[in-house]
Each structure stands twice: as C-alpha cells, then as structure tokens.
Amino acid sequence: MSRGPVAVRVCGIRKDFGGEPALADVSLEFSAGGFNTLLGPSGCGKTTLLRSIAGFVTPEAGRIFIGGEDVTHHPPWTRRIGFVFQSYALWPHMSVFDNIAYGLRLRKIEKGEVEHRVRAILETVGLTSLHERSPGALSGGQQQRVALARALVLEPDVLLLDEPLANLDARLRVEMRQEIRRLQKELQITTIFVTHDQEEALELSDQVAVMSRGRVEQVGSPEDVYANPATPEIAALLGGARFLVGMVSDEGDLIVDGARLPLGLARDLAGRRVRVAVSPRRLVVMAD
Amino acid sequence: MTLIQRVRRDPWLMVAVFLGVVLLLLVVVPQLWIVRSSLLARDGESVTLENFIRYLTAARYRTAFVNSVLLAIVTTVLAMLVAVPLAFFHARYRLPGRDLVLTLATLATASPPFLGAYAWIMLLGYNGILSPALRDIGLPWHSIVGFHGIVWVGVWGAAGLVFLFAHDAFASLDSDLEEAAESAGAKRWRAHLDIALPLALPGLLTAAYLVLTGVLADFGTPRIIGGPVSVLPVLLYHEFLSEGGVNPGMASAGSLLSVGLATAVLLLQRLVLAGRSYVMSGTRRVSPRLLPRWATVAITSATALFFLMVFVPHLVIAFSSFLSWRADIPGLPFTLDNYRALATRSTAPVLVSYALSAISTVVAVVVGTLLAYVAVRRTYRFLSPSLQALTMIPYLIPGTVLAIGLIVVFNREPMRLTGTWMILALAYFIRKVPYATKSAEASLYQVPENLEEAALSVGATPAQALRDVTSRLILPGLVSGATLTFLMTLTELSSTLMLYGAATTTMSIVIYQAAMGMGGQFGLAASTAVAMMVSVYVPLYLVRKRFPSAGVPA
Numbered sequence: 001m002s003r004g005p006v007a008v009r010v011c012g013i014r015k016d017f018g019g020e021p022a023l024a025d026v027s028l029e030f031s032a033g034g035f036n037t038l039l040g041p042s043g044c045g046k047t048t049l050l051r052s053i054a055g056f057v058t059p060e061a062g063r064i065f066i067g068g069e070d071v072t073h074h075p076p077w078t079r080r081i082g083f084v085f086q087s088y089a090l091w092p093h094m095s096v097f098d099n100i101a102y103g104l105r106l107r108k109i110e111k112g113e114v115e116h117r118v119r120a121i122l123e124t125v126g127l128t129s130l131h132e133r134s135p136g137a138l139s140g141g142q143q144q145r146v147a148l149a150r151a152l153v154l155e156p157d158v159l160l161l162d163e164p165l166a167n168l169d170a171r172l173r174v175e176m177r178q179e180i181r182r183l184q185k186e187l188q189i190t191t192i193f194v195t196h197d198q199e200e201a202l203e204l205s206d207q208v209a210v211m212s213r214g215r216v217e218q219v220g221s222p223e224d225v226y227a228n229p230a231t232p233e234i235a236a237l238l239g240g241a242r243f244l245v246g247m248v249s250d251e252g253d254l255i256v257d258g259a260r261l262p263l264g265l266a267r268d269l270a271g272r273r274v275r276v277a278v279s280p281r282r283l284v285v286m287a288d
Numbered sequence: 289m290t291l292i293q294r295v296r297r298d299p300w301l302m303v304a305v306f307l308g309v310v311l312l313l314l315v316v317v318p319q320l321w322i323v324r325s326s327l328l329a330r331d332g333e334s335v336t337l338e339n340f341i342r343y344l345t346a347a348r349y350r351t352a353f354v355n356s357v358l359l360a361i362v363t364t365v366l367a368m369l370v371a372v373p374l375a376f377f378h379a380r381y382r383l384p385g386r387d388l389v390l391t392l393a394t395l396a397t398a399s400p401p402f403l404g405a406y407a408w409i410m411l412l413g414y415n416g417i418l419s420p421a422l423r424d425i426g427l428p429w430h431s432i433v434g435f436h437g438i439v440w441v442g443v444w445g446a447a448g449l450v451f452l453f454a455h456d457a458f459a460s461l462d463s464d465l466e467e468a469a470e471s472a473g474a475k476r477w478r479a480h481l482d483i484a485l486p487l488a489l490p491g492l493l494t495a496a497y498l499v500l501t502g503v504l505a506d507f508g509t510p511r512i513i514g515g516p517v518s519v520l521p522v523l524l525y526h527e528f529l530s531e532g533g534v535n536p537g538m539a540s541a542g543s544l545l546s547v548g549l550a551t552a553v554l555l556l557q558r559l560v561l562a563g564r565s566y567v568m569s570g571t572r573r574v575s576p577r578l579l580p581r582w583a584t585v586a587i588t589s590a591t592a593l594f595f596l597m598v599f600v601p602h603l604v605i606a607f608s609s610f611l612s613w614r615a616d617i618p619g620l621p622f623t624l625d626n627y628r629a630l631a632t633r634s635t636a637p638v639l640v641s642y643a644l645s646a647i648s649t650v651v652a653v654v655v656g657t658l659l660a661y662v663a664v665r666r667t668y669r670f671l672s673p674s675l676q677a678l679t680m681i682p683y684l685i686p687g688t689v690l691a692i693g694l695i696v697v698f699n700r701e702p703m704r705l706t707g708t709w710m711i712l713a714l715a716y717f718i719r720k721v722p723y724a725t726k727s728a729e730a731s732l733y734q735v736p737e738n739l740e741e742a743a744l745s746v747g748a749t750p751a752q753a754l755r756d757v758t759s760r761l762i763l764p765g766l767v768s769g770a771t772l773t774f775l776m777t778l779t780e781l782s783s784t785l786m787l788y789g790a791a792t793t794t795m796s797i798v799i800y801q802a803a804m805g806m807g808g809q810f811g812l813a814a815s816t817a818v819a820m821m822v823s824v825y826v827p828l829y830l831v832r833k834r835f836p837s838a839g840v841p842a
Contacts, residue, residue, distance in 0.1 A: 056741050058297065073293045076744040083745035089738040093760045102756070103746030154746055 005033030005190050006067030006157045008053060013062035015048055022048040023059065024214040030158075031207065033188045035181065039201040039237070040211035046194045049211070050160050053192065054083050066157055082151025082189075086163040088143045090135035096122075096146050097131035103154045121153040124183065141172045148180070152187065159184070161193045165200065177204060198238045202226060210234050235277040244276045299750050304662045304671045307655065311678040314718055318693030319547070319685070325696060326540035339541035349542070352523040356549075359435070359510070359519060360503040363442035364496050370443060371450035372492060374594055377587050379458035380484070382576040384588060389595075390455065391832070396448025396598045398772075398828050400779035400796070400820055402508030404441040406803035406813075407601030408432055409513055410608060410618075417604075417618075433515040441509050444597050446499040451594075453498075457491025458484060490561055497557040501550055505686035507782035512803045520546050521688045521782060528692050528786070536696060543689040550684040602821060609814035618810070626815035634798065634812055638819055641794040644709060645777040648716035649724075653770045655717075656724030657762070661754070663725070664732040665740075683722050687782030690715055694787065707789040715787055716777040724773050731765025732758075764834075771831045775824045795820045 008030040015023040023045045030036040038046035051057040053064060055076030064072045071079055090099050097118055104114045122128055125145040135143055144164060151159060164180070165173045181204050184191045195201055201208050202222040209219045210230075218230040229235035232243065246256035248269040254261040254276055263276065295301050329336040343349045378389055411418050412432040422429035432440065461484055470479050507521040514522065520542065528539035579587070609626050611618040630638075656679075662668070663676050682690070694715055698705035705711040735758060743753035759766075781796045788797055795816050802813030 054741075054745060056744070073297065075297045075749075076741070077747050077749050081745055083742065085738045085742060087736065087738060089736065089742040091739055091742070091757055091761075093757075102743070102748075106747050106752065150742075150746065160745075 005188050007032040007065075008067075008158050008190060008192065009065040010049070010053065011063050011065075013049065013052060013059045013064070015045075015052065015057060015059045017048075021214045023052070026062070026211075026214070026216055028209055028216060028219065030190060030192055032190055034206040035184050035191045035193065035204055036207045036209065037201040037205040038192065038194045038209050038211055039196070039198060041196055041237070044211040045214040046196075046211050047162055050162055050192060050194050053158070054081050054160050055079050080154075080157040082154060082156035082159045084144075084147045084151050084159070084161045084164045086166050088135075088147040088167075090143055090146055090150075092134065092136055094135075095131065096127070096133050096135065096138070099135065099146060100131075100150045100153050103150070107154075117153055118149075121149045124152070124186075125149045126179070140168050141176060144168065144176055145179075148183065152183070152189075157190065159189050159191045161191065163194055163196070165195070165197070173200075180204070202238070210237065229277070232275055232277055242278050244278060246274065246276070248272055248274055298666075300662060300666050301668070301671075303658055304666065304668060304675060307659055307662065308671060308675055308678065310655070311675070314714065315678060315681050318690075318697045319681075321696045322540045322543050322689070322693050324540075325536050326544055328537055330537065339537040340545075343538065343541045343545060348518065349523065352518040352520050353545075355435070355517055356504055356520040359438055359442070360500045363439050363446065363503045364499045366439065366443045367446040367450050367499050368492070368496055370594065371447045372454045374587070374591055375451045375454035376458050376480075376484075377579075378591070379455045380480075380576060381579045381584075381587075383579070383584060383591075385591075389591060390452070391829075392595050392598070393448045393451045393455070394832060395825055395828065396595075397452060398775050398824050399445065399448070399598075399601070400799075400817075400824065401445060401502075401506060402512060402779075402781050402796070402800065402803065403605060403817055403821070404445045404601045405437075405509045405512035406799060406817070407604040408437065408441050409803065411600070411604050412437075433513055435514070435517050437513040437515075438510050438517065438519075441513055442499075442503050442506070444600070445509070446502065447594065447598050449498060450495045453491050453495035454488070457488035461487055493557065493560055497553065501553055504549060504553070505546075505688075505782075507686075507688055507785070508800065512800070520549075521686055524686075524688045524692070525782075525786065528688075528695075536692065539692055540696075543692055546686050546689055547684055550686065554684065605814055605817045605821070609811070609818045611811070611814075613811035613814075626811035629809075629812045630815040630819060634809075634816065637793050637795045637798045637816065640709075640792055641778055641796070641820075642823075644712050644716060644792070644794065645774050648713045648720065648777050649770055649774040651713075652717050652720045652724040652773055653728070653766060656721055656726075656769075657728040657759075657766060659721070659725045660728035660732050661758075664729055665737060679725050680722055682718050687715075687719065687780065688786065690718060691783035691786035694783075706787070707792075709792050712784060712787050712792055712794075715783045716780060719780070719783065720773045720777055723776065724769055727769030727772070728762065728766060731762035731769070734765070735761045768831045768834075771827050775828060778823055779820065 009028070011027045013023050013026040014021065026045070026049060028049075038049060040046045048057055052059050053066075055071070055074060059072070062072070063070055066079065066081075091102070094102065100118045100121060101114050104117060109117075118131070119128075122131060125148050127142060127145050127149070130138065130142065135146065138146065147164070161180070165176055168176060177200055180193075193200075193204065205222050207219065208222050208225050210217045210225060212233060218225055218234055220228075225234065226238050229238060236243075244254065244256050244261070246254045246261075248265050248271065249255055249260070250267075250270045252263070252265045252267055252270070254263050254265060254274070265274070265276075326339050327335050327337070329338060377383060378386065383389075409432060410416055412422075412429075413419065414431040414433070416432070419429060419431065431437075470476065505521060507525065510517065510519040511522050511525070524539055524542045524546065527542060528536060608618050610622045610624070612621060612623050612625065613619075659675060659679050663672060663679075666672060685693075694711055695706055697703070698711055698714075705714070739761070740753045740758050743757045744750070748756065779796060780794075781800060784794055784796055785800065788794060798809065798816045799813050799820070802810050
C-alpha cells in the first residue's frame with residue numbers, strides 16, 4: 001500500500017471561524033519522510049492547519065497537496081492520512097484489536113492478513129499482550145500507543161499528530177516523544193506534529209514552522225530557528241529569552257535604567273529605543 | 289467548490305435538506321391549510337376575518353377560552369403548592385424511602401392522562417363508589433363532575449412531574465452556597481428562602497410551564513369529567529365534528545388561536561427564564577441533613593398521602609377490573625371475567641395500539657436521531673436553525689389541532705389517508721418527534737466528535753462512521769428515549785379520537801368510550817386500562833433500572 005514517503009504542500013490557505021481569521025494565507029512545504037513541527041501558542045491556528053490537511057476542516061481559499069495530488073476538495077476518508085488526537089479518540093465500544101483493525105476491515109482486507117498486520121503494528125509500538133483489552137482499561141501511555149498503531153497500521157502517506165503528548169505526565173511525555181521519533185525514523189513516514197512545547201519541537205523536528213495569529217512567522221531547522229529567531233516573540237517562545245529595553249548610545253552601547261551595557265550594537269541604531277533578547281544559552285557576562 | 293463536491297464531502301447536507309422537506313410537508317403544510325380555511329367564508333371562496341371575529345365575540349367561545357386559561361392557572365398553582373414543599377424536604381433532608389419516592393414520582397409522570405378522570409368519576413361521580421357514603425354521613429356532596437373535578441384530576445395528574453422537577457432543582461444545588469449564607473449570619477430558613485429558592489427557580493418554572501401547557505392542550509380530562517364546562521380543545525372537537533368538513537372555518541380559527549395561546553405561553557416562559565439560568569460553579573452535592581423526629585414523621589405521612597392521591601386512579605381501576613359489572617354498576621363477586629373478555633373478544637385494540645406506537649416510535653427515533661445529528665454536529669448557517677425551529681413546532685400544536693390539520697390535508701385523492709392506520713401513525717410520529725430529537729441530542733452531546741473524525745481518518749465514510757461508531761455509542765440513550773416515546777404514544781387520546789376508524793380502535797378509545805358511558809363495555813374497559821398500565825409501567829421500570837439517568841419526557 002505504501003508508495004514511499006511523499007511531500008505535503010499547502011498554499012495560500014485561509015480559514016475563518018466567524019470573526020478573526022484562524023488561518024490567514026498560510027503556505028508551507030513539508031518534506032517527504034521528514035518530521036515537521038507546527039509550533040505556537042494556543043489559538044495560533046496550528047491545529048486548524050493540521051485539521052485542514054486531514055480534511056476535517058475545509059479552507060475558504062488555498063490548495064492542499066499530498067504527494068503532488070491536489071486533495072483540497074477530497075473528503076478525509078479518501079486522503080490516506082493517519083491522525084492521532086490529543087485525547088486519543090479510541091472507540092470505547094471496541095477492543096484494542098478492533099480499534100486497530102477497523103480501518104483494515106473497511107478496506108475488505110481478508111481476515112488472516114488483518115490479524116497479521118495488527119499484531120505486527122502492536123509489536124512495533126510495543127504493545128503485544130493487550131489486544132483483548134478495552135481502551136478504558138489502559139493507561140494514558142498505552143492508549144497513546146494504540147492511537148499511534150491505529151493510524152500507522154494503514155501505512156498512510158502522512159501521519160498527523162495533534163498535541164499527542166499533552167495529556168501525559170512529564171516523565172511519560174519524554175519517553176513517548178522518543179518513541180514517536182523512533183517510529184517515524186523506522187517507518188520513514190512524512191509526519192506533521194502540532195505542539196505548543198518548544199522542547200518537543202526542538203528535540204524531534206527536522207523542520208519547525210512557528211505560527212502566531214493564523215500566520216507562519218518562521219520556518220527552518222530547529223537549530224536555525226533557535227539561533228536566529230525572526231521575531232522577539234519567537235525568541236521568547238523558543239529560547240526562553242528575556243528582554244532588555246533601552247536606548248542605543250552613539251558608541252553602540254545599550255543604556256538600561258542608566259546602566260551602560262557595551263554590547264557593540266550597530267551604529268545606525270544610535271539614538272533609538274531597542275529591545276535586546278537575552279537567551280539563557282547565549283548570555284555573555286562581562287566583568288567590569 | 290461545486291455543489292457536487294460539497295455534497296460528496298458532506299453527505300449530511302442532503303440529509304438535512306431531505307429532513308427539512310419532510311418536516312415542511314408534514315408539520316407546516318397542514319398548519320397552512322388551517323390558516324387558509326380559517327380565512328375562508330362559509331361559501332368557501334371569499335376571504336374573510338369573520339371566523340376570528342365570531343370566535344372572539346361569541347359567548348360560547350369566550351367562555352371556553354376563559355375556562356381554559358383559568359383551569360390552567362388554578363391547576364398549575366395548586367400542583368406546585370402540593371408538590372414543591374414535599375420535594376424540597378426530600379431533596380435537602382434525610383428522609384426514609386428516598387429511592388421509592390423517586391421511583392413512584394417517575395412512574396406517575398408516565399400515567400395515562402385520562403385514566404385519572406375515568407377513575408375519579410368511578411369513585412366520586414354522582415353514582416360513584418364513595419358518593420352515597422359521603423351523602424350518608426351528611427356531607428352536601430353531589431358529584432366530582434365539573435370545574436372542580438377537572439382541577440382535582442389535573443392537580444394529582446401533574447403532581448408527580450412537578451415533584452420530580454422540583455426535587456432535581458433542589459438536589460442539584462451546591463450545599464456550600466447555603467452554608468456560606470449561614471456563615472454570613474442567615475438562619476437556616478433565611479438561607480433556604482434567599483439562596484435555595486431563587487437558584488431552584490428555573491427548574492420550578494419549567495415544571496410550571498409543562499403543567500400549564502399540558503392543561504391547556506388536554507382534551508381527555510375536561511371531556512370526561514368536565515360535564516357542562518367547556519374548554520378550548522373540547523370545543524374544537526365539537527366544532528370540527530359537527531360541521532364535518534362542510535365549513536371547518538370556525539374550527540380552524542379556533543385551532544390557530546390555541547396554537548397562538550401555546551406560543552404566547554412559551555414566549556412568556558422564555559422571557560421569565562431569560563437571565564435566570566445560573567451556572568453552578570461547585571459540584572458538591574448536598575449532603576442531606578437530619579430533621580427532628582416529629583418533622584420526619586409528619587413529612588413522611590404527608591408523602592404517603594401525596595402518593596396515595598397520585599395513584600388512586602390506578603388502584604381504583606385495578607380494583608374495578610376484578611368486579612362483576614352489570615351495565616355501569618360494579619359489584620361483587622370478584623371475577624376474572626373482564627380479563628377473559630379482553631383475551632377473547634378484545635385483543636384487537638391492544639394489538640392496534642402496540643402496532644401504531646411501535647411504527648411511529650421507530651420512525652420518530654430514526655428521524656429524531658438524524659435531526660439531532662444535524663443540530664449537534666453540523667453548523668449549516670441557514671439549515672440548522674431552521675430545522676431546529678421546525679422540529680419544535682409540534683410542541684405547540686395541541687393534539688386536536690394537529691388532527692384537524694391532517695384531516696384537512698389528507699382527505700382527498702391522491703393522498704386520502706383519513707380512516708387508515710397511516711394517518712394515526714403519522715399523527716403519533718409528528719407529536720413525538722420533538723421528544724425523540726431532544727433525547728437523541730442529549731445522547732449525542734455525550735459522544736466526543738473526534739471519535740467520529742478518527743473513523744473518517746482511517747477511511748470510513750460518514751455513513752460508515754455513523755453506523756460503526758456514533759450510533760453504537762448513543763444506543764443506550766436511544767433505547768431509553770424510544771421507550772418513553774413508545775409509552776407516550778400508547779396513551780395518546782386527543783388526536784386518536786379524531787382520526788381513528790372502526791379498524792383502528794385503540795386501547796385509549798376503548799377506555800374513553802367506557803368513561804363517557806358509551807358502548808357499555810365497562811368491565812372490558814377496566815381490564816383494558818390495566819393492560820395499558822402494565823404496558824406503560826413495566827417497560828418504564830426496566831428502562832429506569834437499566835439506565836438510571838433516563839429522564840422524564842420533558
């Protein structure tokens with residue numbers, strides 16, 4: 001079923017829910033087989049973008065391509081996607097096995113093959129003995145693995161993850177994050193991951209797209225976005241930066257509350273009010 | 289995006305349009321025909337307001353209107369006075385038999401509405417079982433027939449419903465709220481009056497609204513026990529039948545005025561409730577307090593008397609079904625003859641009632657579920673609110689008026705349905721579709737939408753997702769909603785009476801005829817009434833046991 005990793009592209013996506021635009025002219029490329037993160041505060045439009053790619057949301061304008069095919073008007077059930085929900089959305093009236101097998105059965109795959117593929121994917125996600133259980137009897141981490149298995153068993157073109165770690169406790173969150181990365185590398189599947197946690201974004205991603213108020217503010221590798229934030233907000237979001245507000249002197253020093261910080265700022269800023277972002281990793285303390 | 293793409297993407301759009309058309313045809317068109325015929329003069333051609341003018345000026349119409357409104361208000365006030373204080377004590381204090389009390393109140397809400405009138409006449413009518421005894425001890429007792437009888441039967445008929453609503457309203461208060469008032473220096477009774485009563489008011493007003501509209505639309509009770517007292521639904525029935533379709537103009541004008549009255553009451557209720565629904569921040573349920581011993585005894589006795597009055601009709605009917613009847617006089621010895629007659633001569637009404645209720649319930653639940661789905665899960669800018677409004681219209685149409693509308697529309701080829709079982713099933717379906725929809729909506733709100741999206745994401749079409757996921761998860765709610773719908777249709781009288789034919793005589797018709805002193809089958813009517821009570825209470829009890837949250841029809 002799998003045809004190798006495919007790229008995903010969205011161009012000029014616009015979506016309004018009543019007043020404020022949830023997405024305002026968003027264009028992005030997600031590389032084939034890459035781990036792509038949409039990072040931003042809640043309400044920035046990242047989940048709406050993910051749900052547009054899945055087909056749950058129909059944008060007012062713009063195009064969505066999966067593997068070069070224009071799927072903008074294709075309904076979700078024809079899109080060959082795997083979607084993992086923040087709340088996992090496991091069907092409570094089906095066993096773990098049936099949850100995972102459901103999509104295969106819809107495709108009229110014969111019984112032995114279904115059995116084989118469900119067992120294989122359960123092994124891949126590290127759950128082998130629990131397939132008879134009902135989802136309600138599983139821990140949060142186990143439910144998460146079932147949700148991943150349910151999405152992956154269909155060998156989708158693209159795996160969409162909507163804040164999948166948000167409902168886990170801190171220790172499990174770190175464990176599952178590595179697990180997701182391992183699976184993604186192993187299966188070479190194009191992945192789009194939505195989070196508001198910069199640590200997750202920086203650790204997992206091949207590409208990070210930072211979003212704010214329905215727009216993409218910056219796209220790049222984690223290193224790049226971290227080292228060269230495009231806006232002060234991104235600096236604050238990614239690096240935990242603090243800001244110093246002051247005037248630039250003729251010598252290129254920063255004057256804060258009467259204190260002079262010789263930062264060697266560009267001369268053409270002289271006489272202007274500036275904000276200097278100080279990130280914990282790059283703070284340089286100078287002796288008097 | 290083209291229309292075809294939209295529909296392929298969202299097949300529910302087609303369903304919504306289809307439902308809209310069905311509701312327009314079945315609910316709105318008959319009402320429009322009523323409007324039309326209300327505006328036609330006797331010659332059937334010229335347009336006139338004469339019908340309305342006559343309705344508003346002629347004495348017999350005005351009397352019926354005044355009677356209806358007065359009855360509704362008096363009955364509602366008395367039912368509240370009887371039931372609310374008791375419900376308050378049971379909700380806030382530790383009293384014996386809490387579960388039994390709630391079960392009895394729930395059963396009382398499903399009581400067939402006209403059984404009360406039938407039973408109280410048997411007991412206190414001029415020739416009633418107790419009337420001679422009352423006269424013997426020197427009381428100036430004549431008969432329960434009359435205005436006071438309609439009120440009496442109405443109060444005890446509504447008391448169970450009011451009790452249940454009031455209990456719910458008082459029990460869901462956060463006990464911290466009253467304790468906070470007490471800590472601020474309010475005495476216990478001040479706290480009850482200043483905190484509990486205002487917070488419970490929305491629930492109490494809802495109960496009052498249900499009683500009020502129920503009395504306004506009730507046909508059976510005033511017809512059976514009202515004697516010469518004229519009320520709107522009964523007057524409509526006579527108008528329509530006596531003029532027999534020659535000029536239904538007067539009946540149509542009266543129908544519209546009845547619907548208008550119901551609408552006015554609904555708007556009044558909305559107005560009063562607006563801004564009064566409070567969100568309770570805490571979720572700590574009241575921990576019941578203890579009362580002094582004398583008070584516990586007093587309230588428990590009052591409760592026992594309360595439920596005795598509520599269930600008198602059932603006891604009387606059950607008792608009388610074992611008596612030997614000569615014409616309309618019951619007597620000893622005890623016998624099973626009435627049940628033998630039911631089993632040998634009169635199985636048809638039982639079967640007809642069951643078949644009609646089953647068919648209309650299945651259709652109402654299927655349509656109601658689809659309507660609920662569109663209301664809860666889709667947000668079509670125009671269609672969703674329109675469908676919701678259309679669904680609720682039958683709430684406002686008294687059974688008599690609904691029947692008149694159906695007769696007016698379906699009495700000519702090619703859609704001649706009058707006299708067939710179909711027109712009855714149609715009437716039941718229309719009357720109960722609002723209840724079925726509300727009940728399905730409540731279940732749907734319990735099922736997170738992403739469970740369905742998860743199905744779409746693994747390749748299920750919307751129809752498959754509904755079949756395999758959503759419908760499975762709302763099934764318990766649908767079963768309990770369907771049971772309640774079934775019970776309500778089983779006891780329907782007002783539209784049945786106008787629409788039935790010889791082959792579609794239901795249980796309610798058999799009982800009604802006996803209650804009216806027609807047909808002379810008194811023993812048979814008693815055993816039929818017992819069959820009806822069993823048909824209502826056994827399923828209700830089972831559903832309550834299985835799904836304790838199953839609500840009252842409201």
